[in-house]
Amino acid sequence: MKVIKAIYNFLVGDMIILVGILLVVLLLALNANVAALSPLRVISGPILIIAVLGVLTATLLREARAQK
């Protein structure tokens, strides 16, 4: 458990960033592999950029609100 926590802290150290990016990866993986979602493949790039910006905004707002 200690090792996993050390790796988590070394790599990211923030649950919002980790969960947010993993969700986006899952979404893009589905988008790339499910035939029914093929029309959405052209917007995979914009989805990734918007998601990264959304995750950054979410974690910063959480930090700002936590500092009451």
Place this chain on the structure above:
Amino acid sequence: MQWAVAIAAFLASAVEFVEAFTIVLVVGVTINWRSALVGAFAAAATLAVIVATLGVALVQYVPIDVLRLVVGIVLILFGLKWLKKAILRYSGLKAIHDEEAIFEETRAELRARGEMIAPRFEPFAIILSYKSVLLEGLEVAFIVITFGSSSATNACNNVCGINSAAIGAAVAGLLVIIAGAVIRAPLTKVPENTLKFVVGIMLTSFGTFWAGEGFLVSWPGADAFILVLVIIYLLASFLLVTYLKSYKKRRLALSEPGTTSPVSAEKHEEVHP
């Protein structure tokens, strides 16, 4: 030689080397230089072994497309972590990293333990120096391996990429050691937060680009789109810093006496006694 990779590795390494140098310096000044240097060199040797083994294994056994996807995701995570810290510091929500304060804090800690200048090897000093260089250096090694191994182009394969990143990191290390040796003080003049911000932007941009390629995204303009990503993240960061600054001002104004409820005033006092 890939300049973008070398510059990113140089900037990231400079930040980490300054942090490691501060601890080695305090160990050298407070206990003795022999122990501080032995710990630092042992950690450097450990890091060299890690880069050589992991770097070679990655380059030889993992296909470049898989590598780019995994490295892209990891770089986004890593980049967002650095970017978040830098934006919080710029907006005043987090204290600026102060090497001088760390220097004084570590020195006080060593004095409290009864450690003093001695000519012989001190195991505690060696371990402290080793640990700090190894921990800070691991981040450098991580960036050198991931960045270098994923940046293969027609002109430069992934071994060449790792070499470019390693050269950037080595130059940063040398500069920090020379600067530190000349002034013999914590490198407080290094704009650490700016470096962290720039590296955060670069890691996030490269990470987004490579992760996208891993998902078969065809970026307009191919590699040139990395510049567009840098601009997008820079603009977004600027907007976030501006918003967070005004958010902080609003909160402070609300908690001024006479303009707020006693409950929020109490909370403000807890944070700013």
